[in-house]
Structures are given as C-alpha cells and as structure tokens.
Amino acid sequence: MIVQSYGVKHRTRFVKTEKDLFIYAKLRFSSYLYSMNDSHFGAVEEIDAEFYVYHVLTGNVKTEIHYHSSAQLVYAEGGIVHVFTDSKHWYLPARCFMWIPAGTPHYIFSTSPKVDLYNFYFKKDEDENGFFDEINIYSVSHLLREMILYTKYWDGKITKNDGSKYYFLKALKGILPEKRDKKLAFPVQHPFPNDETLLKVAQYIHANLEKPLTIESTAKEFGMSTRTLSRKFKETLGMNYIRFLRALRITRSLELMLEGKYNMYEIAMMVGYNSLSSFSNIFKKVIGIPPTEYQHKLRGEM
Numbered sequence: 001m002i003v004q005s006y007g008v009k010h011r012t013r014f015v016k017t018e019k020d021l022f023i024y025a026k027l028r029f030s031s032y033l034y035s036m037n038d039s040h041f042g043a044v045e046e047i048d049a050e051f052y053v054y055h056v057l058t059g060n061v062k063t064e065i066h067y068h069s070s071a072q073l074v075y076a077e078g079g080i081v082h083v084f085t086d087s088k089h090w091y092l093p094a095r096c097f098m099w100i101p102a103g104t105p106h107y108i109f110s111t112s113p114k115v116d117l118y119n120f121y122f123k124k125d126e127d128e129n130g131f132f133d134e135i136n137i138y139s140v141s142h143l144l145r146e147m148i149l150y151t152k153y154w155d156g157k158i159t160k161n162d163g164s165k166y167y168f169l170k171a172l173k174g175i176l177p178e179k180r181d182k183k184l185a186f187p188v189q190h191p192f193p194n195d196e197t198l199l200k201v202a203q204y205i206h207a208n209l210e211k212p213l214t215i216e217s218t219a220k221e222f223g224m225s226t227r228t229l230s231r232k233f234k235e236t237l238g239m240n241y242i243r244f245l246r247a248l249r250i251t252r253s254l255e256l257m258l259e260g261k262y263n264m265y266e267i268a269m270m271v272g273y274n275s276l277s278s279f280s281n282i283f284k285k286v287i288g289i290p291p292t293e294y295q296h297k298l299r300g301e302m
Helices: 018-030 038-044 142-150 164-179 196-207 215-221 226-237 241-259 264-270 276-287 291-298
Strands: 051-053 071-077 081-085 088-092 096-100 106-110 116-122 136-139 156-158 181-185 189-191
Touching: 051 164, 071 081, 081 096, 088 096, 088 136, 116 164, 142 164, 156 164, 196 215, 196 226, 196 241, 215 226, 215 241, 226 241, 241 264, 241 276, 241 291, 264 276, 264 291, 276 291
Parallel strands: none
Antiparallel strands: 051 116, 051 156, 071 096, 071 116, 081 088, 081 106, 088 189, 096 136, 136 181
C-alpha cells in the first residue's frame, strides 16, 4: 500500500518516510473503512482560512498519514476513534475531544459504525497559551458539546465574511482551555510498536483479548522465549508486556460499552478478565473512575 504525497505547494501533506509507511501498514486490515476525502487539505492551508470545518458523519472512517499547519480539534460522538501520532496510539472515546497541535503527523481511523467525527482546523494565534501546544484528550463540558453539535452541517472554510459563524468558532476555540472538564482528562494512549515482530504480536493480542494471554503463551505462539519477548517490549515500547496487554483490554472495553449490547460482566469476560471485580479495579486504576460511572458519563447520563 502506497502513501501518496500531497502537493508540495501546501504544508498539509502525507508523510512518506520509511517509518511512516510501516506505521501505515497497520491499516491494511481495515481497508473497508470509509476514507476521508483529502481534497479539503489544500483549503485548510489558505491564508484566510482562519477556521475550517470538515465533519464525517458516516462512521467507519480512516485517513492517511498527514500533517497540516493548522491545529486540529477532533471530537467523537457515538464511538471510539483511534488516532496514531508518531509511535503512540491514542483512543478518543465518545463525548471527548482531542487537540492535535499544528505540524503533528497523524492518522485517524474508527471501526465504530455509528461514530460521528467532527473536525475543526484553527490557525495559530500569537497570544495562544500552552494548552494549544500540547496534544491530549479531554472530556467535553455540556456547553462545549452543544457548541460542537451546533456545527453539525457546517462545511468548509470560515472567514470573517461569514459573520456569526466566524465569531462562533472564535468563541469555541477561546473556551477550550477553560471549559474542558479537568476532572476527566483522558490520556488514553500508549506506545505502539514499529517493530515488525511486535506489530504481529500486538495484532494477535488484539484478536484474542478474551483469552488469558500470559507472556509465556504469547511468546510460545511466536516461537520465542519469554525473556526475548519481555526484552522486546521494554526496549521498543518502554513498557512491559502486562501494561501493554492491559491497555488493549481496557480500550477494547470502552468500545464494547458504547455498543450498548452487553452488561458489565459480559464486557469483563470479553476482554479477558475472570471476574467483574478484577476488571473494575484495573479499569479504575487506568481511567480514574469505575467502569459503570464512566459508561454513564459517555452516554451523557451524569
């Protein structure tokens, strides 16, 4: 699979390094997803495009690896969105937004059929504070969510000539540092392997999360010693096998919660925990709140 380079006259482009091509290969399994049209990238870079709106309301979405000179706000409604930046894999849950600073190579995909993906692009202001320089995920306040949803059918470049829309987006950007819910900042991310063997291991783990998946059994599956696999995780990802496995289990549980088909006990079993209490304890340790409370917040019930 080849990553096409965007026109050189624009600072928005797809990234073509060997590492990026390898990272992009991780998307081969999801080739059926809806590809976001990249035709708006050039318009995002236009000098007078202080704001640009591009929403994808079809579910099952992916982009190619790219970056742009405008910062990007990504908001998910109704599912989990996966965002890859450099060597990190971020999970953007529903009713949360991700701030991606300008110049950050990234790609996005989601297999959630009901997810609505809201994208806002903002030119950098001279007086911006440190919030806008940091990539992170935050839950939205009720006010911010209503403002985002209000733009559902907006599309394209927004300039001063657009009057109220321009000032609406200026206000939306202005309240981000103040109205983000500081009680629920979601740094739901972990390093993702760019080593070919570890990539296969990660794919195997993701496909078999309901199993015990001890490091011994996984090492045996790939014909290596436990010590070798453990060393690969620590040297390549800077984290051990158990932490990586836990991250995949918990983030998969977020997707299952949003499907609304299973109770919490069933979800715990589906992601490899042998009891609801052990799942709840690990979930709270990773996310900061119990899974039932988290589910209520995602559904807007709290």
